[in-house]
Amino acid sequence: MPKHNTLKSIQAAIQNGETNGVSLVDYYLSKIEETKELNVYVEVFAAEAKERAKVLDQKYKKDPTTVGRLYGMILSIKDVLCYEGHEVTAASKILEGFIAPYSATAIQRLLDEDVIIIGRVNCDQFAMGSTNENSNYGPTRNAADPTKVPGGSSGASAVSVQADTCLASLGSDTGGSVRQPASFCGIIGMKPTYGRISRYGLLAYASSFDQIGILSNSVEDAALLLEIMAGADEFDSTASQSPVKAYSKQLSFDKKVKIAYFDTALNHPNLDAGVKEETFTFISKLKEMGHTVEAVDFEYLDYIIPAYYVLTTAEASSNLSRFDGIRYGYRSPNATNFLETYTKSRTEGFSEEVKRRIMLGTFVLSSGYYDAYYTKAQKVRRLIAEKTKEIFSTYDFILMPTAPSTAWDIGTMSNDPVQMYLADIYTVQANMVGIPAIAIPLGKHENGMPIGVQLMADKWKEAELLSFAQKIS
């Protein structure tokens, strides 16, 4: 079977009788087998995916109008999303053996439209990281060069699409975890507005930042998946009530737009020369197309990372307190009393990176330091949100590189967490402010690795963002 980049082309092939659900599942299973050394899947749902495909094929044969909109879509899911009856561990020992008692709202909505979930993929533990190396299952490798990381934390989600083991994947994006790996792997990565997709059934990292995101080969598939998952949900009060647009049907775009970029971002000392050059070439291309692209002042760029790591670790220290060795997953066999059950289960169950963040978060929330760190970071968040809003009163989009460089060698970031944190400089603004953002591939660096570029839009402007991305990608 040739590689399909869109659900539309798969559905056309099904209609022509060239393929069906079962053949698609067989094809992707063989791809999973072929790319095993990349360490993408932590669990493959082979038998049930085949069975589901068989049932759907029969339904289609009887009456093609009875199948859902996602018939033919084979999806992988990051190991932080609950899928009823399946293990979910956030790539952590602390959740070893934990079976999801219900499906995330987003997952359920896709299942209702006849998606087939082929497996659960690796990630950084509790979605904390930018390399997919912080995992109980070991690192995932980039399919473009297996000596490189795929990015993170949804690294394996990106590789699952890049290596053609599924058509699309769900990840989560708290500070760039969908967009950065998408760029490192040369695919599309979309993070919607905070509250656009329900977080019910997504294991929490930092609740005021977390959003489910989509990794795909095409903008049109991202649009369709978003349209199906988005919308109000009685199980998540932060999920917006605002009506969901038919994003996949509004993908034509013929306006001329105004785009802002930050001088401070594109002339940042940490930005790789090749990435910078490609980004400026892209800006020239946009200008040639008749769009206005201008530099604007944004004086807060260097405050984004410190504020983000204060706020997200604070929220994580609270969210992760529920993993106590009593209620979920792993319980230390070495504990001899009640208190030790807590301490040893947590000490043995969480990775070094997760423990570092829990301690940092506990520290910034502790009495005496709360105002100096947590309150201050909230003020920074507010300033960044206000400044961003002001920019959107004049401009349609903000353009940024997705990451300051292409994918790193495996092992280079693991001993230097601060260096790793700093690499999130271009992605965390969207999460701080809660706006939608999309990473699109921008060709190859001279080192052979994919480069991505990122566009952000004002809140709830997914339709504009997707249709413009479709136009220019």
Ligand code: GLN
């Ligand atoms: N790299 C960032 C972090 O470690 C982003 C993670 C994410 O978006 N889940 O916090």
